[in-house]
Amino acid sequence: MNPELSAGARRLVRLRIWLGERISGNEMRATLLWAALAGLIGAWTSIGFKEATEWLHSLFTGHYSGYVASFAAMPWWRRILVPTVGGLLAGLTLYFGSRIKRRRSTTDYMEAVVVGDGKLSVRRSLVKCSSAWFSAATGASIGREGPLVLLSALATSMLGRWLKFPLARQRQMVACGAAAGIASAYNAPVAGAFFVAEIVLGSLAMDAFGPLVVSSVVATLVTRAHFGAEAMYTAPVFTLHQNWELLPYMLLGLLCGAAAPLFLGFLKWSEIAFGKLKLPDWARLALGGLIVGLLAVAHPEVTGNGRILVFSILHYPGTWQALAMIFLFKIVATGATFGSGAVGGVFTPTLYTGAALGYLFGVAAAALFPSWGLEPGAFGLVGMGAFLAAATGAPVMAIIMLFELTLNYQILMPVMLASVMGYYTCRSLTSRSLYKDALARKGAAAVAQHLATLKIGDLMHEDPGTISPLAPFGEIVRQFMHSTQDFLHVVDDGRFLGAISLHDIKSYLDRPELETLVIAQDVMRYDHPTLLPEMSMTKALDFFARVGTQRLPVTDASSRFLGVVTETDVLLFLAGKPRSNA
Amino acid sequence: MPELKSTDNTPVLLWMEDSTEETVIKRMIQLLAGRAEVRDLRELERAVLERQKLQPPLLGNGVALPHARTTAVTEIVLAIGRCREPVPFGPDQVPIRLVFLYGVPTQCIGGYLAAVARLTRLLKTPGTLDALLTAPDEANFRQHLR
Numbered sequence: 001m002n003p004e005l006s007a008g009a010r011r012l013v014r015l016r017i018w019l020g021e022r023i024s025g026n027e028m029r030a031t032l033l034w035a036a037l038a039g040l041i042g043a044w045t046s047i048g049f050k051e052a053t054e055w056l057h058s059l060f061t062g063h064y065s066g067y068v069a070s071f072a073a074m075p076w077w078r079r080i081l082v083p084t085v086g087g088l089l090a091g092l093t094l095y096f097g098s099r100i101k102r103r104r105s106t107t108d109y110m111e112a113v114v115v116g117d118g119k120l121s122v123r124r125s126l127v128k129c130s131s132a133w134f135s136a137a138t139g140a141s142i143g144r145e146g147p148l149v150l151l152s153a154l155a156t157s158m159l160g161r162w163l164k165f166p167l168a169r170q171r172q173m174v175a176c177g178a179a180a181g182i183a184s185a186y187n188a189p190v191a192g193a194f195f196v197a198e199i200v201l202g203s204l205a206m207d208a209f210g211p212l213v214v215s216s217v218v219a220t221l222v223t224r225a226h227f228g229a230e231a232m233y234t235a236p237v238f239t240l241h242q243n244w245e246l247l248p249y250m251l252l253g254l255l256c257g258a259a260a261p262l263f264l265g266f267l268k269w270s271e272i273a274f275g276k277l278k279l280p281d282w283a284r285l286a287l288g289g290l291i292v293g294l295l296a297v298a299h300p301e302v303t304g305n306g307r308i309l310v311f312s313i314l315h316y317p318g319t320w321q322a323l324a325m326i327f328l329f330k331i332v333a334t335g336a337t338f339g340s341g342a343v344g345g346v347f348t349p350t351l352y353t354g355a356a357l358g359y360l361f362g363v364a365a366a367a368l369f370p371s372w373g374l375e376p377g378a379f380g381l382v383g384m385g386a387f388l389a390a391a392t393g394a395p396v397m398a399i400i401m402l403f404e405l406t407l408n409y410q411i412l413m414p415v416m417l418a419s420v421m422g423y424y425t426c427r428s429l430t431s432r433s434l435y436k437d438a439l440a441r442k443g444a445a446a447v448a449q450h451l452a453t454l455k456i457g458d459l460m461h462e463d464p465g466t467i468s469p470l471a472p473f474g475e476i477v478r479q480f481m482h483s484t485q486d487f488l489h490v491v492d493d494g495r496f497l498g499a500i501s502l503h504d505i506k507s508y509l510d511r512p513e514l515e516t517l518v519i520a521q522d523v524m525r526y527d528h529p530t531l532l533p534e535m536s537m538t539k540a541l542d543f544f545a546r547v548g549t550q551r552l553p554v555t556d557a558s559s560r561f562l563g564v565v566t567e568t569d570v571l572l573f574l575a576g577k578p579r580s581n582a
Numbered sequence: 583m584p585e586l587k588s589t590d591n592t593p594v595l596l597w598m599e600d601s602t603e604e605t606v607i608k609r610m611i612q613l614l615a616g617r618a619e620v621r622d623l624r625e626l627e628r629a630v631l632e633r634q635k636l637q638p639p640l641l642g643n644g645v646a647l648p649h650a651r652t653t654a655v656t657e658i659v660l661a662i663g664r665c666r667e668p669v670p671f672g673p674d675q676v677p678i679r680l681v682f683l684y685g686v687p688t689q690c691i692g693g694y695l696a697a698v699a700r701l702t703r704l705l706k707t708p709g710t711l712d713a714l715l716t717a718p719d720e721a722n723f724r725q726h727l728r
Contacts, residue, residue: 470637504691513702514695517639517647523691 013481013509030484031169031568035176035211039218041159042152042180046219047226049129049148056137060086067139067304071296079300080293086138087289090131090342091282097127120157120174125150132343135285139303141292141333145185146345152181152219166461166565167454168573172211179212180219187223187230188404192216194397207571233307235314235406238378245372246417248365252358252379253386253418257425260390263353264430266331267346270339281341288340292333301326302333305344306352313355313380320363320376327356350391351384351405358383381406382414389419390426398423456540457533459573460554460563466491467500467520474515476500476523489553489561490524496553496561497521499528530555533562537570544570592727594662594720603638603671603678606663607631607648610683613661619685625654626685638672641702643711646671649684651694658693659685664715664723679715 054064060082063070071079132147156177160170175196183192193212240246274284295302301309309330317323334349362379366372381402389398398419403412467479467488479488480502487499500523508514529543531554543552544567554562593613600606611627614620629650633639639647661683668677682701686694705711710726717723 501691505695507692508695508699511699511702513641513706514699517641517698517702518695519637521633521636522649522651523695525691526688 031211032214035214036218038156038176039180039215041155042177043184043219043222045151045155046148046181046184049151053137060138066308068301068308071300071303076297079296083139083289083293084286086134087285090134091285093131095281120154125154128343135342140342141337142342142344143305143348145347148185149178149181153177166459166569168459168569176211176215180215183216184219184223189216189220191401191404194400198394198397233405235408238410249382249414249418250421252361253421254425256386257390257422260426261430266335267338270335274339284340288336291336295329295333299326299329302329305348309352310355313359314377354384354387355380381411382418385415386418386422390422395419395423456531456535456565459565459569463564469497469521471520473518490520491561495559496555498524498526500524540570592660596664598663598665606669610661610663614659619655619657619659622654640676644679646678646681651686651688655685655687
C-alpha cells in the first residue's frame with residue numbers, strides 16, 4: 001500500500017478531528033441511529049400484523065368491519081363457532097409449537113425485553129404470534145398489542161443478532177423494538193417510550209431512554225403515515241369547572257386502586273382454574289373460545305380487545321344497566337380467554353375495565369349529586385388512566401398513555417390525581433401487578449440474578465480497528481480517517497501493546513515526511529488503561545471517566561487482546577438492568 | 583512536556599570513521615554519556631538498536647534518524663554525527679552520511695513528533711543539507727542547524 005497520503009485525505013482527517021473535538025458521543029449517536037431503524041422495523045411489523053389479522057378476521061366472519069359489528073351481524077351458531085375454531089387453531093399452533101417449549105402464560109409483553117440477553121427465540125416467538133393471530137382474528141377477548149410488540153421486538157432482536165451487537169446493545173435494540181411496537185399499536189410515541197422505560201427497564205436514565213424515544217417517534221410517524229394520525233380514543237371535550245370537582249375523581253382513583261387487585265386476582269384465578277382441567281393446549285384454547293362464543297350469543301360486544309367498547313362508553317354509553325351487564329360479560333370473556341392460555345395482551349381489556357368502572361362510578365356520582373353537573377363520560381376517561389396505573393404499577397406511563405390515547409388536555413389533571421391515588425391504593429393492597437406477575441412467571445428474578453453476575457467480558461465485542469506496531473504513520477492517519485474512534489489499539493500477534501491517541505498526533509498530519517519515518521510503536525501510549533473481562537461494570541465506568549474515551553480495550557492478565565467495550569454499552573447495561581426485585 | 587528546545591548543547595561528531603550501522607549508533611550513544619537526562623546509557627543503546635531492527639527511520643538523501651522511546655532518558659536527547667564515507671543502513675543497505683539520534687522518554691509523544699518535524703523541515707530548506715554535509719568544522723555545522 002502506498003503510505004503517502006494526498007493533501008485532500010489529510011484535509012479530511014483534519015475535518016474529522018475538528019468535528020470530533022466539537023461533537024462528542026459517537027457511540028450514543030450510533031445507538032440513536034440503530035434506534036431509529038428499530039422504530040422503522042417495529043412499525044412495519046406492527047402494520048403487517050394488524051393488516052394480517054384484519055384479513056383473517058374477514059375470512060372467518062365474512063365481514064370487514066370491527067369485531068362487535070361482525071359478530072352482531074352473524075347468526076348465533078356462528079358466534080359460537082368462530083371463536084371456538086379460532087381457539088382450536090390457536091391451541092393447535094401452540095400444541096405443535098410446544099415441542100419447542102410449553103406455554104402457560106399469556107401476558108407476553110415483557111418476555112420480549114426481559115429475556116435477559118436480548119436474544120429471542122425466532123421459532124418460539126413466531127409460534128406465539130401465529131397463535132395470537134388466530135385468537136385475535138376470531139374475536140378472543142384479548143389485546144393484539146402483545147404479539148404485535150413481540151413481533152416488533154423479535155425483528156429488532158434479529159437485526160441486533162445479525163449485526164453481532166454486544167449484550168447491552170442487543171437488549172437495547174429489543175427494548176427499542178418493544179417501544180416501537182407499543183407506540184405504533186396505540187399511536188402513542190411518548191407512552192411507548194415510557195412504557196418500556198418505566199415497566200421494563202425501571203429507569204429513565206437518558207442513555208437508555210433516548211433511544212426508546214427515537215424508536216417510538218419513528219414508529220409512530222410510520223404508522224400515522226399508514227393508518228392516519230387520529231387519536232385512538234377520541235373523546236368529547238371535558239371541562240373542569242370547579243377545583244372541588246377533583247374530589248370525586250380522587251375517590252374514583254381509590255376505587256380503581258381497590259378494584260385492580262380484584263381484576264388481577266380474577267385473571268390469575270381463571271388461569272389456575274383452566275390449568276386444573278389438565279387439557280392439552282388445543283382443547284384449553286378451544287374451550288376459552290367456546291366460552292367467549294357463548295357469551296357473544298347474548299352480547300357480541302364481549303368479542304375483541306374492547307377498543308370499540310371504550311369508544312362507545314365515551315360517545316354512546318346507553319343505559320348504565322346495559323353497560324353494567326356488558327361489563328360483567330366482558331370481564332368473564334377476558335378471564336376465559338386469558339385463563340385458557342391464549343397469546344395476547346391484556347392492556348386494552350384493562351383500559352376497557354377502567355373505562356367501564358369509571359363510567360359507572362360517574363353515573364352513581366351524578367345521581368347522588370345531580371346539581372354538581374358531573375359528566376360520567378369524563379369519569380370513564382379518568383377511570384381508564386387510574387385503573388391502568390393501578391394494574392400496571394406504572395402511573396407515569398398511564399398518565400401519558402391516557403393523554404396520547406385521547407389527546408384531551410383538560411382531563412390530564414384529574415387523571416394525574418386519580419392515577420396516583422389508584423397506584424398507591426393498589427400497592428398498599430397487593431405487590432402484584434399485570435407485568436410483575438408475567439415477569440415472575442417467566443423467571444425474571446432468575447434473569448435479574450444472572451444479569452447481576454455479568455461482567456465486562458460479557459459486553460465485549462470485536463475491535464475492527466486494531467493496528468500493527470510496525471504500521472507507518474501514513475497508515476495510522478488512514479485508519480483514523482476511516483474510523484470514528486479517538487484511539488487506535490496497537491496489537492501484535494494477539495498481544496495488546498498500547499494505544500495511539502488522535503489527540504497526540506493531530507498536529508502532525510500535514511507532514512508527509514513523517515509518514516515513512518514514524519511507525520505506530522513510536523507514537524503509541526504504553527500506559528493506556530485496559531479492562532479485564534472479570535471486571536465489574538461500575539469499576540469499568542471509573543476507567544472510562546479517567547481516560548475520557550468511549551471505548552477501552554479488554555485484555556487478560558497476560559495482556560492478550562480480547563476485544564473492546566464501549567462506555568455506551570456499559571451505561572446501557574446499567575440503565576437497563578432489571579431491578580433485583582423485578 | 584519534555585521537549586528538545588535547542589541544538590546548542592547537542593553533541594556533534596563530524597568525520598566519523600565507522601563503517602557499520604551498529605558501530606555508528608554505538609559511537610553516537612557514547613556522545614551522550616554523562617548527560618543528566620540519560621539515566622541508563624546501555625539501555626538507551628539497546629532500545630535504539632532494537633528499534634533499528636524493526637524499521638530503520640530513513641529520511642532519504644543520506645539522512646537517518648535512529649531513535650527509541652525508552653525510560654532510559656528523562657527528556658528528549660539528540661546526538662548528531664556525520665560519517666566521512668556513506669555507511670549502509672537497514673536491510674536495503676541505504677548509504678547514510680548524516681545521523682540524528684534521538685532518545686525519547688516513553689510518555690513524550692508530542693515532543694518527539696515536534697522535534698522530528700522541526701528537523702525534517704530544516705533539512706528540507708534549500709541548501710541546508712549540502713551545507714551540513716560539507717561544513718568544514720563543528721562551529722560551521724552548528725550554524726546551519728539553527
